[in-house]
Amino acid sequence: MESAESCRLSVVAESAEEFNYKYYQPLHLAILKGDWKSTKAFLDDNPSALTAKITKFDQTALHVAALGSQWKLVEKLVQLMPANMVTKLDSYNFTCLHYVAFGKSVDAAKALVAKNSSVTQVGDHRGRTPLCYSVTSTRCKEMTWYLVLNTPDDRSARPISVLDLDSLLWAGYYDIVMYILQHYPNTVDSDNNMLYTMSRLPSHFQSGHNFGFWKRCIYQCVPAELEYGNTIWNALQTLVPSLKLVRDAKLRHVYAVRLVEFFCSQTSTENDRKFWESPVAASMICIAASFGIVEILSICFRSFPDLVWSHNRNEGYVAEIAINNRQEKVFSLLCKMPTICKMQVLGIRPPPDYDVRHTSAYEAAKLATKIESIPGAAFQMQRELQWFKVVEKIENSDMKDFRVDGKSPWQLFQEEHKELFEEGKKWMQDTSNSCMLVATLIATIAFAAAITVPGGNNQDKGIPIFLSDSTFMVFVVSDALALFSSMTSLLMFLAILNARFAQEDFLVALPQKLIIGLTFLFLAIATTMLAFAAALSMLVQDRLKWAQIPIGLLTSVPVALFEILQIPLLLGMMISTYGSRISYE
Template identity: 40%
Template structure:
């Protein structure tokens, strides 16, 4: 809704400008004293560019003092919304790979360059920053012909990308492994607790009495037999919750361990590392929820109807750690989902790029 309103506002303002400037002077107006088009592309003012390119498609061919089109500027400044306009200009898409700036840099080479830190820091976390950089490079690479990807006597854009992003790969690896290590510690603690709870069932076991042939009691053992609350509905809840917590926390440990032992190559940041992280966080959250549920179920076993407020109070307080975990880790989980969604659209959908 906000984008539609912004578009209409720019459209209205532009109609006012046209009442003052003749149509044959529009191009000169846009280029002097500075290029409004390229400045709009630099800051990501896509509404302004949409209005102008819809009314005057030829303006998209204008280049600035560095011989850069608005799409070169968009790639250089990592403006995804501006770059997506290229898919609305089929003819321009065919010629864009052959455009070189005054430094003889192609569109793909600009995508291979390390961006300004202000553009990189729009995404939190070095691993997600590396993912977005890979996504930019792959998306631009899709529209560049294979013959244009290497110029004689120069490094290929892929080699340039690897050289420029070497430090970011190392930072991304450290960030990912530090995150995985912290999460694995929590998963290990949960596994330890719920595993012990399986053998220490609430209420203990029923007594098993052994008698002799004469009827005298030989042994009265409280540590054998069936659980005292075996047929109670809350005991069933306890068992299922505890088993689910054990399985999910063990799965989380394995997923985070696979991240810790990963070689963290460039391509891993595009799919496999985010995929492992999102499943690891998901199973860890499930283990926290089911562990708290198993904990709450024991209070419903011990307290009858007369004191029903006690387990209800405990269950209410037990929601607090679940809520805190969900809220505090939501941003990380959401960023990981967004990264996987962007990767999906890159490989499996022939549509505009989704670059966060």
């Protein structure tokens, strides 16, 4: 290793003697500054400098421009260069395109390829082409795509290696990986290592990507076309930058699934027993289960059914891993195979490995090391209860009363979740107190507005002056709904404060009261603002007939804010309480 480095330094030293550093220094500095006027003037006075080595590392003006990220100068210099100079190597055995591949200027790469198309096939001392370095840097997907499409399969150079593909997988460029595997079938020796890498990337799959409420809605609307250059979506992405993030995520998810299907299809066609019987495959399944990547599991189980019995010594079978890591999608997938699921949950193993301490009821009773990101400790407690109840349902009835260290699974659950229970109780009480204050204010305002109606009453009959006005009926109905909704909300929050707060109550009773309270509170806010808008419109409609529009817009602002800030939380509560996916049939 030292001798090779010594040789390289000697070559550099010899090369340094072949040019006058001070002579080329003005050109070098002008290029690094991006000063084309000074660069062009120097080259006009010294035409030989265009192809000369101007650094001690045998780099030409073209190399220096690329190293300095002066992409416009690269495009201009390449027009003046002879075609053979584009493939010129410096002392690092890099062409200019190697350096361009580290950057983001596809235009500079196009200019170099247009001058000499063979430059994409020139490798360094290890045979690595510019495509390899573009993959490794993963800074610009457009650059990588361009080099992939313009690098022929030249056996004298190595277009891409297994490590390069691994870098592409970590970057999420699954469409590029698919293209490479289809056009360079001998690139990899086996697919299981790539599947192992993908099993560690949950955010690259839909099951592991946690979008917010509105982004989930956009995600469903974004088309799954995988072609780049779609004019409509490119225009929309320019206007709404966040749309590009959602679209890119969906395209990545779609191609990730296609790539897993491609791997499994190829391996299944070749009847590769080494893959699905190898420890790597079993480890890949267990890792995917722990991260909740249900797409990998479902595809692999269809192609290799025996993989469903994959397990490791620490966490057990796939069902047990799903329970320990609270991966409900994986558990739901296994519930479609009820017999297998029940055997795994019961921890049925050969006698030497059997230990009742490892049964799933006791594992589900322990506090999860990774609690799902549910808003509020109360709903985290609810999720833990749901997990315990479904596992307890699968367990044999005689196991429910079994004791380990004198504790039943339920007693262990209560002990493990004591701190979370106290946090959930405090969260529920604090939320109820805050909402009660708002509900009380709305109820007070609504009651006062019902007594002192807009415009007053007729002195003789006591009938409201605006009784015949249709807007008055809007006011009356809205005010009545506001009073009814706020009082209902107030009673629900009061019931929460007076509740007994047992751990079992967090499963349905307490969340249900909070959902009802928040729903009626939202209705109370909306109807209060509608009543206010109707009252104000009646008072100014004779003088300002156009005032109804701005009044309506302004009064809708608080309602919209509440909807944006609280509706996602409320929907999450409803889904967690009434639409739980944790089930076993």
